[in-house]
Amino acid sequence: MRIEQLEYIAAVTRFGSLRRAAEELHLSQPALSETVRNLERELGVDLLERKRSGAKVSDEGRELLPHIMTVLDAVDRLRGAAGDQHRISRMVRLGTVNTATVPLLIPTVREFRSAHPATQVEVVGAQQADIHRGLLEGAYDLGLVNYLHGDDIPPGFETTELLRGRPVVCVRPDSPLAAMDAVDVDSLLAEPLIVMRSGYVMHRYVHRLLRGRTPSFSYSTDGAEMGKLMVAEGLGATVLPDFSVIGDPLERRGTLTVRPLAGDETDVLLVLQRRHAVSVPRAVRDLHTLFVRNADAHRAS
Numbered sequence: 577m578r579i580e581q582l583e584y585i586a587a588v589t590r591f592g593s594l595r596r597a598a599e600e601l602h603l604s605q606p607a608l609s610e611t612v613r614n615l616e617r618e619l620g621v622d623l624l625e626r627k628r629s630g631a632k633v634s635d636e637g638r639e640l641l642p643h644i645m646t647v648l649d650a651v652d653r654l655r656g657a658a659g660d661q662h663r664i665s666r667m668v669r670l671g672t673v674n675t676a677t678v679p680l681l682i683p684t685v686r687e688f689r690s691a692h693p694a695t696q697v698e699v700v701g702a703q704q705a706d707i708h709r710g711l712l713e714g715a716y717d718l719g720l721v722n723y724l725h726g727d728d729i730p731p732g733f734e735t736t737e738l739l740r741g742r743p744v745v746c747v748r749p750d751s752p753l754a755a756m757d758a759v760d761v762d763s764l765l766a767e768p769l770i771v772m773r774s775g776y777v778m779h780r781y782v783h784r785l786l787r788g789r790t791p792s793f794s795y796s797t798d799g800a801e802m803g804k805l806m807v808a809e810g811l812g813a814t815v816l817p818d819f820s821v822i823g824d825p826l827e828r829r830g831t832l833t834v835r836p837l838a839g840d841e842t843d844v845l846l847v848l849q850r851r852h853a854v855s856v857p858r859a860v861r862d863l864h865t866l867f868v869r870n871a872d873a874h875r876a877s
Contacts (some may be wrong), residue, residue, distance in 0.1 A: 674799030
């Protein structure tokens with residue numbers, strides 16, 4: 577058994593397919609497939625599920641993945657102790673819910689890139705459940721997710737609170753809702769409403785806020801960034817955490833504005849999570865540190 581065989585399986589898990597893993601590793605797909613087959617023969621387990629449409633990690637492979645990651649973590653520690661720069665020049669993969677994208681994530685990634693020019697950063701928008709699964713399976717190094725205050729945080733993760741905010745109504749400045757000091761539910765229901773799809777924290781929040789009542793018209797979208805663009809184009813209003821809108825380029829240019837929800841004191845948390853591990857690569861640690869520092873600056877601004 578060779579270390580690169582385990583690294584190849586981890587790469588197929590990370591990128592979701594044999595083809596993409598081969599591209600990222602700069603290997604031919606047949607060469608990568610044959611290396612994995614040799615490992616499968618040695619272990620007596622089919623690590624990949626092969627179909628005409630491509631190959632991905634099998635259920636048996638996913639069961640073995642925590643053991644594979646433990647070995648790779650140990651190798652990473654050995655390389656680090658030997659002063660190897662392998663832990664610096666690598667890819668960091670970040671799963672994020674879209675409410676975090678612009679005001680915090682973009683400046684953090686920009687600053688990280690300046691400090692780590694040899695390290696690639698892949699930002700993947702996903703729902704919270706997919707991010708949690710990806711962190712546990714090793715597909716993501718870090719995850720940005722939202723919780724409502726009082727939600728249970730699942731075990732198995734190191735969780736750092738970055739921002740705490742309130743849900744706000746995001747509208748255009750020429751919207752009737754923008755003329756209000758605070759928006760009540762009746763007024764919100766009278767306007768077309770852009771809501772997040774099921775699976776997002778803000779979908780759950782809005783469902784709870786409306787208590788089964790329905791708006792005059794509604795759209796459903798996959799994440800805050802598309803929701804903000806739809807608001808900017810005059811399609812309606814949306815409800816997002818204040819930290820997702822304040823500081824956004826559309827808000828800074830005056831295209832969007834926010835109003836509080838009348839009588840609502842719900843806290844929304846943006847947290848940074850990573851899988852519990854004995855050793856964390858330096859690049860991941862540095863990106864984590866930048867998120868915490870920039871979140872502190874964002875709160876102070």
